[in-house]
Amino acid sequence: MKAQAGVEYLILLGVTLFLGTSVVGVLVFPIGGTDAIKQSQSDISYMIQAMQYPGLSEGLVAYYKLDESGGDVAANSVGEGPDGEFENGVEHGSGKSGRAAKFDGIDDEINCGEDKFEFGHSKHAYSVWINISSLPNEYNYIVATGNSELGKQSGVGVKNNGNVFLSSYGSPIVEFGAPVLGANAWYHVVLVYKGRDADLYINGKYVGSQEISLNTSVGKCRIGSHVGDSSFFRGDIDDVKIYRRELTAEEIGFIYRTPGFP
Ligand SMILES: [Ca+2]
Numbered sequence: 001m002k003a004q005a006g007v008e009y010l011i012l013l014g015v016t017l018f019l020g021t022s023v024v025g026v027l028v029f030p031i032g033g034t035d036a037i038k039q040s041q042s043d044i045s046y047m048i049q050a051m052q053y054p055g056l057s058e059g060l061v062a063y064y065k066l067d068e069s070g071g072d073v074a075a076n077s078v079g080e081g082p083d084g085e086f087e088n089g090v091e092h093g094s095g096k097s098g099r100a101a102k103f104d105g106i107d108d109e110i111n112c113g114e115d116k117f118e119f120g121h122s123k124h125a126y127s128v129w130i131n132i133s134s135l136p137n138e139y140n141y142i143v144a145t146g147n148s149e150l151g152k153q154s155g156v157g158v159k160n161n162g163n164v165f166l167s168s169y170g171s172p173i174v175e176f177g178a179p180v181l182g183a184n185a186w187y188h189v190v191l192v193y194k195g196r197d198a199d200l201y202i203n204g205k206y207v208g209s210q211e212i213s214l215n216t217s218v219g220k221c222r223i224g225s226h227v228g229d230s231s232f233f234r235g236d237i238d239d240v241k242i243y244r245r246e247l248t249a250e251e252i253g254f255i256y257r258t259p260g261f262p
């Protein structure tokens with residue numbers, strides 16, 4: 001009897017171990033291709049990290065992932081902002097996350113409409129990934145809002161010396177010093193306008209602050225150029241987020257670590 005009970009116990013233990021291992025196996029190695037597994041694992045890791053930043057979509061006026069592989073529309077995936085339109089030959093290329101938009105530095109730009117990006121004097125922020133091919137103009141704009149005819153705009157870009165700048169009609173363009181940005185490397189650039197001054201973050205790290213007074217009106221938006229349709233960017237731009245609020249250092253660190261999210 002004892003021996004039989006022992007055998008039954010061993011069988012039960014074996015079945016339990018088998019079922020347990022199977023469940024763990026399915027969770028860790030789900031059925032599907034390697035890419036699908038990586039994608040689902042990265043989605044899970046995004047979700048876990050995003051739980052720390054539930055308000056990340058708050059104040060997001062527009063989010064252009066630029067993941068399209070054809071056509072002329074740059075879809076806005078979050079917020080009230082309109083879809084953008086590829087103008088003058090913007091191309092599709094490989095990006096920091098998925099696809100990106102490729103600009104020729106001559107006349108390419110994405111037109112994100114005429115009226116959704118009016119910030120006045122209030123706080124706003126830009127988050128964008130860039131890969132410079134070259135700097136053909138004195139000022140090479142990445143993204144700009146406002147209206148240049150009325151002299152009320154804000155725009156962020158890279159000067160021909162590799163410094164990031166922030167422009168405002170009516171007050172001098174401010175230039176941030178180091179780090180100087182080079183060609184053929186992806187950089188995450190975040191500009192946070194706080195009401196009287198602006199902070200620059202490169203690759204998730206705070207690098208400096210400059211005093212500037214911005215007053216954007218009418219609310220045009222352009223990617224890859226000044227709002228006056230000039231001073232064009234040459235290279236790749238990806239994952240453009242425009243916020244109607246400040247971003248914290250922690251949020252910027254998270255955005256840097258998770259390109260393409262959400
Ligand atoms: Ca993208």
Ligand SMILES: [Ca+2]
Binds near residue numbers: 090107
């Ligand atoms: Ca062109």
